[in-house]
Amino acid sequence: MAETIGEAMDAGWDIRARCAWGRRDGLKSVRQCPWKHTLDIVTLVATRGRDFPLAMLSQRMRCPVCGSRRVAIAYLPKAEPPRVMTMGRN
Structure with a gap:
């Protein structure tokens, strides 16, 4: 289980973010x-x-559409880690 974004990148994980601003703002209904x-993990690293x-990570995010600081992050591990090719081996 990865605990840092470097470990998540090495494991080939995907990171998805979505705005978590709900349908209510106090007593008002809002859209x-x-x-x-899907966030680019290389840029994050x-x-x-x-x-x-x-x-x-979610504490450092802000929605680019509405400006909300409520952003939900989903970490999606891949079933199989990516293959790394080394020189001289296939």
């Missing part, structure tokens, strides 16, 4: 934000560092 996106904890 739910439709934003969702480049900007946050390999040792950045997965548990803190």
Whole structure:
């Protein structure tokens, strides 16, 4: 089980984010934000560092559509880790 984004990248995980702004704002009904996106894990590692904890990622996100700080993150491990080719071997 990966605990950092570097470990998640090495394991070949996908990271998906969606806006978690609900249908209510206090007592008012509001439209739910439709934003969702698969995050580029290589960019996350480049900007946050390999040792950045997965548990803190949702705290650092903001929805680009509505500006909400409520962003839900889903970590999706791959069934099989990616194959790494080395020189001289196939």
